[in-house]
Amino acid sequence: MVATNNSIWYAISYMRLSKDDNVEKENGRTASQSNSDDAEANIGGQHISTKESNSITNQRKLIQNYITSSEDIQFVGEFYDDGYTGTNFERPGFVKLMQMLKDGKANCVIVKDLSRLGRDYIETGKYIEKIFPSMGVRFIAINDQVDSIRNNQADEIIIPFKNLINDSYCRELSNKLRNQFRIQRQNGEFIANFAFYGYKRSMEDKHKLVVDDAAAEIVKLIYAKKIEGYSCAKIAEYLNRHGVPSPCEYKKNAGSNYVCAFKERSISLWGAVTIKRILTNRIYLGYLEQGKQSSPNYKIKKMRAKEREEWIVVKNAHEAIISEENFEIVQRLLNRDTMTVSGNDAVYPLSGMFFCGDCHETMTRYKAKRKDKYFYYYICSGHKWKRGCTSNHSTEVFGLHEKVLNAIKLQISMVVEMEELLKEYGNQAIISVKVKRIDELIGQNRKELNRQQEFRMKLYENKLDGIISHDEYLSMKKKYSDKIDALQSVLDGLEQERASAAEGAGLNCSWMQRFIENKNVTELDRQLVVTLIDKIEIFEDKSIEITFNFKDEFRQMKEYLARAAQDMDRREVVKDA
Numbered sequence: 156m157v158a159t160n161n162s163i164w165y166a167i168s169y170m171r172l173s174k175d176d177n178v179e180k181e182n183g184r185t186a187s188q189s190n191s192d193d194a195e196a197n198i199g200g201q202h203i204s205t206k207e208s209n210s211i212t213n214q215r216k217l218i219q220n221y222i223t224s225s226e227d228i229q230f231v232g233e234f235y236d237d238g239y240t241g242t243n244f245e246r247p248g249f250v251k252l253m254q255m256l257k258d259g260k261a262n263c264v265i266v267k268d269l270s271r272l273g274r275d276y277i278e279t280g281k282y283i284e285k286i287f288p289s290m291g292v293r294f295i296a297i298n299d300q301v302d303s304i305r306n307n308q309a310d311e312i313i314i315p316f317k318n319l320i321n322d323s324y325c326r327e328l329s330n331k332l333r334n335q336f337r338i339q340r341q342n343g344e345f346i347a348n349f350a351f352y353g354y355k356r357s358m359e360d361k362h363k364l365v366v367d368d369a370a371a372e373i374v375k376l377i378y379a380k381k382i383e384g385y386s387c388a389k390i391a392e393y394l395n396r397h398g399v400p401s402p403c404e405y406k407k408n409a410g411s412n413y414v415c416a417f418k419e420r421s422i423s424l425w426g427a428v429t430i431k432r433i434l435t436n437r438i439y440l441g442y443l444e445q446g447k448q449s450s451p452n453y454k455i456k457k458m459r460a461k462e463r464e465e466w467i468v469v470k471n472a473h474e475a476i477i478s479e480e481n482f483e484i485v486q487r488l489l490n491r492d493t494m495t496v497s498g499n500d501a502v503y504p505l506s507g508m509f510f511c512g513d514c515h516e517t518m519t520r521y522k523a524k525r526k527d528k529y530f531y532y533y534i535c536s537g538h539k540w541k542r543g544c545t546s547n548h549s550t551e552v553f554g555l556h557e558k559v560l561n562a563i564k565l566q567i568s569m570v571v572e573m574e575e576l577l578k579e580y581g582n583q584a585i586i587s588v589k590v591k592r593i594d595e596l597i598g599q600n601r602k603e604l605n606r607q608q609e610f611r612m613k614l615y616e617n618k619l620d621g622i623i624s625h626d627e628y629l630s631m632k633k634k635y636s637d638k639i640d641a642l643q644s645v646l647d648g649l650e651q652e653r654a655s656a657a658e659g660a661g662l663n664c665s666w667m668q669r670f671i672e673n674k675n676v677t678e679l680d681r682q683l684v685v686t687l688i689d690k691i692e693i694f695e696d697k698s699i700e701i702t703f704n705f706k707d708e709f710r711q712m713k714e715y716l717a718r719a720a721q722d723m724d725r726r727e728v729v730k731d732a
C-alpha cells in the first residue's frame with residue numbers, strides 16, 4: 156500500500172519506555188540493571204521529570220494530539236514496549252508493529268522522538284533510511300520534527316544519521332577534524348571547551364586565553380601556600396575555610412554552563428586533587444599544552460593519555476600567572492613529604508627538606524617532652540619503617556637551625572664574592588673561558604673522529620690482505636661509520652654552541668641574584684629556604700650536608716672564574732716579561 160501525498164495515511168503509534176532511560180547514553184550504551192537502580196536513587200528531581208515526560212501515557216497523549224490535528228492521518232493502532240532498551244530492536248511491540256506494516260495494515264509510524272524508535276544510530280538509521288522508505292512507510296518523530304514525506308526537510312534531518320551510518324564518511328570527517336585541531340593547537344590556539352581556572356577566553360579572539368584576575372589571585376595564593384610548606388590537602392582545607400569558591404563553583408557563578416563531574420554535593424569544595432592539578436599545570440607559565448589525550452579512532456569514545464613528548468606545547472601562548480622559578484620550587488616540593496605541625500597551619504621553615512644521608516629516606520619530625528619542655532627531633536623514617544638504616548639518626552631540631560642558617564650565609568657570601576670577581580674580570584673574560592672550554596671539547600672530539608676514520612680505512616686494507624672476511628668487513632665498517640656519524644653530530648652541536656657562546660649567549664647570572672638579594676639574612680624563613688636549598692642530608696654521625704639550588708651553575712661559574720684568573724695571571728706574566 157503506497158500512498159500519495161493526497162491520500163490518507165494509516166498510522167500506528169509506537170511508544171517505548173525502559174527502566175534505564177535516564178542512564179542511557181547517546182552513544183547507545185545502557186547501564187546494567189543493577190546500576191540503573193542506583194542511578195534512579197541518585198539522580199533525584201531530574202530523574203522524575205524525565206521519567207514522567209517519557210511515560211507511556213505521555214507519549215500516547217502527545218501522539219494522539221498530533222494525529223487529531225493532522226487531517227491526512229488516521230489512527231489504526233498502537234504498540235508499546237515498556238521496560239525495553241532502545242539499543243536493539245528485539246522488542247515484542249516493535250516486532251508486532253513491523254508485522255503490521257508488512258501485512259499492509261498500516262503505512263505510517265509515529266513516535267514522540269527519535270530515541271523512542273531506538274538509541275542505536277546505525278540500526279535506527281537503517282529503519283529510517285532504508286526499511287521504512289522501501290516499504291513506502293511514512294515516519295514521523297514529533298519532537299524531532301522528522302516527517303519523511305516532507306522531502307527537503309527530511310533529507311536534512313536524516314543527514315545526522317548518515318554521518319553515523321556511513322562509515323567512510325564518518326572516518327573522513329573525523330580525520331578532517333583531527334587535522335584541523337592539530338593545526339590550531341600548533342598555532343597556540345586554545346580549542347578546549349572551557350578555559351582553565353585562572354584564565355578566560357579573550358572577547359576578541361575565542362582561541363586566545365586572557366588572565367581572569369579574580370581566579371588568578373587564587374592560583375597565586377595556592378602556589379604561595381605550597382611554597383610556604385602547606386600540603387595540597389591543607390591548601391584545600393584553607394580555601395574551603397575561607398569560603399573561596401572551587402573552580403567548579405566559580406564557573407557556575409560566572410554563568411558558564413560548565414558541568415561538574417561530581418554532583419552529589421550541592422556545593423563542590425576544593426580538594427587535594429584539584430590543588431595538585433593547579434600546582435602542576437604549565438598553563439600558568441603561559442604554556443599551552445594540548446593534545447594530551449586522544450581516542451584511538453572516531454568509533455571509540457574512550458580517551459587514551461598520550462606521552463608527554465607527543466603533546467603539542469606552545470610557549471608564550473598567553474600571559475603567565477606564575478614565574479618559572481616558583482613553578483620549579485613547587486614541583487620540587489610536591490615530590491616531598493611535607494609535614495605540618497598538627498593543629499597549626501604554620502609550617503616549620505625546613506619542612507620536607509631533611510633526608511637521611513645514609514638510606515636517602517625522609518627524616519620525620521617528632522616531639523618529645525622533657526622536664527615540662529618540648530623538644531623536636533628528626534628521625535630517619537628508613538629506620539622507623541625498618542627499611543635500611545639501623546640507627547635512627549635522631550637529631551635535635553634546635554641545633555640544626557643555626558647550622559643551616561650559617562651554611563646559607565656562607566653560600567651567599569661565596570656568591571657575592573663571585574659577583575665581585577665577575578665584575579672585576581668583566582663578562583668578556585668569562586666568555587673567552589667558555590669559548591676556550593668548548594674549543595678543548597671540539598679538539599678532543601675531532602681527534603677521536605680522525606682515529607675512527609683511520610680505523611675504517613685500515614679495515615679496508617685488512618680485507619684486501621685477507622685478514623678479515625667480506626662479512627666481517629661489512630659489519631665492522633658499519634660499526635665505525637655509525638661512530639663517525641655520532642661524533643660528527645656532536646661536533647656540529649659544539650660548533651653551534653661555540654658560536655653562541657662567543658656572542659655572550661648563555662651567560663645567565665640571574666641565579667646569583669637570588670642569593671645576593673638575601674645577603675643580610677638573619678633568620679630562616681620558608682621562602683628563603685625553598686629558594687636557595689634543594690635538600691639537607693643528615694648522616695649517622697649527625698653531620699649535615701646541604702645541597703643548594705643552582706649547584707651546577709655555581710660549580711661552573713666557580714670554574715670559569717678560576718680559569719679567567721689563570722688567564723689574567725698569564726697575561727700579567729707576558730706583560731712583565
Ligand SMILES: [Zn+2]
Nearest residue numbers: 511514535544
Ligand atoms: Zn636512614
